[in-house]
Amino acid sequence: MPSLPCAELHLHIEGTLEPDLIFALAARNGIDLPYADTADLAARYAFTDLQSFLDLYYANMDVLRTEEDFADMTRAYLRRAAAAGVRHAEIMMDPQAHLARGVALETCVNGVAGALATSEAEFGVSTALIAAFLRDRPATEALGVLQNLLAMDAPIIGIGLDSAEVGYPPSLFAEVYDRARGAGLKCIAHAGEEGPPAYIWEALDVLRVDRLDHGIRCMEDEALVERLVLDRVPLTVCPLSNVRLRAVDTLPAHPLPEMLARGLNVSVNSDDPAYFGGYVDDNFTALGKAFGLGADQLATLAGNSFRSAFLDAGRRAALL
Numbered sequence: 466m467p468s469l470p471c472a473e474l475h476l477h478i479e480g481t482l483e484p485d486l487i488f489a490l491a492a493r494n495g496i497d498l499p500y501a502d503t504a505d506l507a508a509r510y511a512f513t514d515l516q517s518f519l520d521l522y523y524a525n526m527d528v529l530r531t532e533e534d535f536a537d538m539t540r541a542y543l544r545r546a547a548a549a550g551v552r553h554a555e556i557m558m559d560p561q562a563h564l565a566r567g568v569a570l571e572t573c574v575n576g577v578a579g580a581l582a583t584s585e586a587e588f589g590v591s592t593a594l595i596a597a598f599l600r601d602r603p604a605t606e607a608l609g610v611l612q613n614l615l616a617m618d619a620p621i622i623g624i625g626l627d628s629a630e631v632g633y634p635p636s637l638f639a640e641v642y643d644r645a646r647g648a649g650l651k652c653i654a655h656a657g658e659e660g661p662p663a664y665i666w667e668a669l670d671v672l673r674v675d676r677l678d679h680g681i682r683c684m685e686d687e688a689l690v691e692r693l694v695l696d697r698v699p700l701t702v703c704p705l706s707n708v709r710l711r712a713v714d715t716l717p718a719h720p721l722p723e724m725l726a727r728g729l730n731v732s733v734n735s736d737d738p739a740y741f742g743g744y745v746d747d748n749f750t751a752l753g754k755a756f757g758l759g760a761d762q763l764a765t766l767a768g769n770s771f772r773s774a775f776l777d778a779g780r781r782a783a784l785l
């Protein structure tokens with residue numbers, strides 16, 4: 466079956482680091498990995514919650530040292546995404562995760578951005594870059610990194626908020642979001658993946674986000690669902706991620722069909738495809754098996770992805 470053309474709006478570039486590339490970069494950089502081989506590493510991808518994933522996700526990033534490492538990772542994702550049907554990708558990166566390891570901001574940003582710059586010509590995938598801040602680190606640190614990104618004129622279109630959610634409500638980052646919006650950046654945030662509906666309200670009312678990542682726990686709050694439907698707030702849903710991180714018990718128990726039926730503006734995305742069992746095409750295939758999605762539902766999901774992207778009118782018209 467040919468892949469459904471879509472935009473990927475929820476993708477952590479560091480979460481595309483496949484086991485074979487982790488080993489190749491470790492060899493190139495003279496790093497000893499604590500795994501016997503790629504099978505030994507992949508066998509550790511049995512997560513119990515978000516934190517159990519994040520521990521491995523941050524540990525594996527240690528193989529990313531040079532601009533070339535970041536560019537190679539990004540190019541590998543773009544090649545695979547093109548095969549998955551992705552025509553436009555809005556890609557998050559976690560600068561603080563690299564700064565904390567002593568990797569310069571210029572190294573990680575220029576490495577990822579360099580690969581994105583040739584993506585449309587090379588892979589037919591237009592792209593945009595979003596700097597995500599780690600909510601389990603201080604907001605003052607995020608503010609400093611934002612200022613440095615602006616000072617270096619980094620080619621970012623927006624900011625996001627990720628990492629461990631519970632205990633780190635969006636309102637902690639109000640000043641960061643005000644500053645970003647003032648600089649003309651788009652604002653997105655993870656909310657309602659593991660965290661309660663109250664965090665989604667805060668992302669909307671305090672951070673004033675243009676788009677929400679995950680947001681699946683909105684289904685526990687009827688007034689919130691009505692608000693999201695009324696404002697057509699895009700929700701970037703990641704079904705295989707939700708199952709792997711136990712945010713939902715099983716794929717057949719996933720709220721996506723109910724979210725669609727309620728008129729929520731949902732799209733399908735892969736989050737951290739190297740860790741969660743697949744790219745966006747794999748997510749669509751798994752959804753098809755679990756729910757037998759019809760042509761109209763698939764068209765809605767793909768259309769939502771293009772309409773929810775931060776695209777210029779010309780490219781959007783070409784893709785829709």
Ligand code: HPA
Nearest residue numbers: 477627628629655736737
């Ligand atoms: N949730 C929160 N933070 C993240 C994720 C996620 O799924 N992936 C990478 N950082």
Ligand code: ZN
Nearest residue numbers: 627655678736
């Ligand atoms: Zn995510």
